[in-house]
Amino acid sequence: MGNIPNDYSVLFLQGGASTQFFSIPMNFLSSDSTADYLVTGSWSKKAVSEAKRFGNIHVAATSEDRNFCYIPREIQHSDKPTYLHFTSNNTIYGTQFAETPDAPGDSFLVCDASSDIFSRPVDVEKYSIIYAGAQKNLGPSGLTLVIIRNDLVENASENLPTMLQYRTHASKQSMYNTPPTFGIYILGLVLKWIRNSGGLDAMSERNAEKAMKLYRYLEESALFQPTADADSRSLMNVTFVTGDGELDAKFIAQATEAGLDGLKGHRSVGGMRASMYNAFPSEGVDALIAAMKQFESEHA
Numbered sequence: 001m002g003n004i005p006n007d008y009s010v011l012f013l014q015g016g017a018s019t020q021f022f023s024i025p026m027n028f029l030s031s032d033s034t035a036d037y038l039v040t041g042s043w044s045k046k047a048v049s050e051a052k053r054f055g056n057i058h059v060a061a062t063s064e065d066r067n068f069c070y071i072p073r074e075i076q077h078s079d080k081p082t083y084l085h086f087t088s089n090n091t092i093y094g095t096q097f098a099e100t101p102d103a104p105g106d107s108f109l110v111c112d113a114s115s116d117i118f119s120r121p122v123d124v125e126k127y128s129i130i131y132a133g134a135q136k137n138l139g140p141s142g143l144t145l146v147i148i149r150n151d152l153v154e155n156a157s158e159n160l161p162t163m164l165q166y167r168t169h170a171s172k173q174s175m176y177n178t179p180p181t182f183g184i185y186i187l188g189l190v191l192k193w194i195r196n197s198g199g200l201d202a203m204s205e206r207n208a209e210k211a212m213k214l215y216r217y218l219e220e221s222a223l224f225q226p227t228a229d230a231d232s233r234s235l236m237n238v239t240f241v242t243g244d245g246e247l248d249a250k251f252i253a254q255a256t257e258a259g260l261d262g263l264k265g266h267r268s269v270g271g272m273r274a275s276m277y278n279a280f281p282s283e284g285v286d287a288l289i290a291a292m293k294q295f296e297s298e299h300a
């Protein structure tokens, strides 16, 4: 992750990214404050609905008008937001922020990086809170990573159950209660693997190479089309369709038989989704493209 500066805490928590959807507003919002949210998919929508329990939420941008197939460029902030929240990679819709949005004025930047954390270098200093469920690029489910600036930890609400205050976990190095030990152990191994593979620069290069191969083929294909706008495409989750639900189902069935599993898209997008997290090998993308070409030659 590049370097995490000393004035940040790294917390190993439980409850998944979904628990952070409410923990963050619970710790930092009140009925007389407002937070801005960029709504780019169902995960950010869920974050908004949880945050509404604790303060005023302003949707500063949304791409819901086109079923979240793009990253919005026009952002209308509220007057004095406490923080700006965004989802760096939209797992279901196959879109990803290419650049980090700016938090306006004195507000701080919060990022749900569940599905692209450690896929590329991150300038941690631009963020005040980065959180992620471990299960994509970090390790097994059951562990949630939170990187949070210490001044926020100190200033957060004290009127909360002990386990729900960031200061509890920051002051005890995530060992206030029994931490998710197995997940933390595996995370350690994954981080060593990343370091031995060349670090985040190498991850980023590898991920771009894998995704661009597939997008290049999709651009040329007479049968398969990508669903995300060209300037918004994710390097982690590539979503595509044939335009015919029956053909999609047939392709998924054939691909599954050939050992290419898990290609069915989320029901809100349909079609196919190729998830290519850090651990997914380049040869897997080659195999997928070969299967798609074969299917195209039979059905285009």
Ligand code: PMP
Binding pocket: 015, 016, 017, 018, 019, 043, 087, 089, 090, 091, 112, 113, 114, 115, 132, 133, 134
């Ligand atoms: N945010 C994003 C971007 C996700 O992809 C997911 C699902 N993996 C979540 C949040 C919810 O994560 P969890 O299951 O850890 O609560």
